[in-house]
Amino acid sequence: MDGMLSQDEINALLAGMDTSAGGDAPADAPADGGGDAAPAEAAVSTPPVGGGAIDxxxxxxxxxxxxxxxxxxxxxxxxxxxxxxxxxxxxxxxxxxxxxxxxxxxxxxxxxxxxxxxxxxxxxxxxxxxxxxxxxxxxxxxxxxxxxxxxxxxxxxxxxxxxxxxxxxxxxxxxxxxxxxxxxxxxxxxxxxxxxxxxxxxxxxxxxxxxxxxxxxxxxxxxxxxxxxxxxxxxxxxxxxxxxxxxxxxxxEGSQEAAPAAAPAPEPAPAPAPQPQMAPQMDPSMMQGQPMPQMAMPQMQMGMPQMMAPQMMNMNIQPAQFQNFSGGTTIMAGGENIGIIKDVPLEVTVELGRTAKPISDILDFAPGTIIELDKVAGEPVDVLVNGKFVAKGEVVVIEESFGVRVTEIVQ
Missing domain, CATH: 3.40.1550.10 (CheC-like)
Structure with missing residues (x-):
């Protein structure tokens, strides 16, 4: 009513364009001047690499x-x-x-x-x-x-x-x-x-x-x-x-199958086996009027305390102590973190100076050409790490090689 197309109408028009012919003919127009309209899918181009439907x-x-x-x-x-x-x-x-x-x-x-x-x-x-x-x-x-x-x-x-x-x-x-x-x-x-x-x-x-x-x-x-x-x-x-x-x-699954195979190993020597043999030896004293609970207690004392008590007497039992993590933040913020990447290689470049030349001058370069730089003689050279300016220094000679003595660190 207001003369504007809705989004659905715009989508329908775009989908109906004949992209193969490069024109603006709608999809319902006959392709050969007669007959039924070709389906809009026929004009869709091949999906790009890595696209299409997911199976x-x-x-x-x-x-x-x-x-x-x-x-x-x-x-x-x-x-x-x-x-x-x-x-x-x-x-x-x-x-x-x-x-x-x-x-x-x-x-x-x-x-x-x-x-x-x-x-x-x-x-x-x-x-x-x-x-x-x-x-x-x-x-x-x-x-x-x-x-x-x-x-x-x-x-x-x-x-x-x-x-x-x-x-x-x-x-x-x-x-x-x-x-x-x-x-x-x-x-x-x-x-x-x-x-x-x-x-x-x-x-x-x-x-x-x-x-x-x-x-x-x-x-x-x-x-x-x-x-x-x-x-x-x-x-x-x-x-x-x-x-x-x-x-x-x-x-x-292999570890679960291996566990039952190892389980029968302890069976040949079970610890509680002698106890049934001791019961008949205790019966005559029990028949003489001594209560059964009193006879059961010595049996337990022979079985456990004689083996466990000496070991427990010699054990040093202390309260558990745990590391305090509250103060660790400030300690690790400095040296330890930077130490992790100390073996990362970086490219160090020493720049003697720079200049700008037109292409005509560069085409005239020949052996013996002198190029004047923007640095004054004796002025410190620039030290760059991965292209970033980090320090200044002076050129020195070490035996038969050039070197740079760092004179100033740039913050």
């Missing part, structure tokens, strides 16, 4: 529950490890297991984000991908380097990627240890590889081949103190997820 029959509900339980135990160990790295309370909730594809991940997760790929090298053969939001990575890496978790400005650089890779290496290492316990064999992982992706313009096959089809998506709600309240995603190939579940169940 829910690839994974049963019981398989989802089993995979979620394995992931829950593994991620519980990871949460404990992350706490030791960031010195903040870490809570990772019970996982939600579902089937997904690349299109589903793009539409339901914040972009850009950090993909961390871990491969199992010993005990299991498969790939595991963790997805963290960019803000969460900035908070975690800032806490790892002794900050308060609020230094999240700017973009993720090599320093943050190296730090989060080290954090994931320790977290997934703890998870691999839990898996080792569950399947009764050693499990090891490769060093994680972290990459920042916007996902829309990225080809999933360049990340991992299984991302081009349907895969298992495990979602965890992750809380780090009061700084992070977000979602952590874990992606598995379907075949690997099923293999992992079958391996854990087989190991659990």
């Amino acid at each position: 829910e029959s690839l994974l049963t509900d019981s398989e989802k529950d089993a995979i979620g339980e394995v992931a829950n135990i593994s991620m519980g160990s990871s949460a404990t490890t992350l706490y030791s790295l960031v010195n903040q309370k870490v809570n990772i909730t019970t996982p939600q297991v579902e089937l997904a594809n690349w299109e589903n991940v793009i539409n339901n997760y914040e972009r850009p984000c950090v993909f961390i790929q871990i491969k199992y090298t010993v005990g299991l053969d498969g790939t595991n991908i963790l997805i963290l939001k960019e803000h969460d990575v900035m908070v975690i890496t800032d806490l790892m380097m002794g900050g308060d978790g609020t230094n999240t400005d700017g973009e993720i650089g090599e320093l943050q990627l190296s730090a989060i890779s080290e954090a994931m290496n320790q977290m997934m290492g703890a998870a691999a240890t839990s898996l080792s316990t569950m399947i009764n064999q050693k499990v090891d992982i490769s060093p994680p590889q972290a990459t920042v992706l916007d996902m829309i313009n990225d080809d999933p096959s360049d990340i991992a081949e299984f991302l081009t089809g349907t895969f298992v998506k495990i979602s965890f709600k992750m809380q780090v103190g009061e700084l992070v309240d977000s979602t952590l995603m874990q992606l598995y190939p379907i075949d690997f997820a099923k293999t992992l579940k079958d391996t854990v169940i087989a190991a659990d």
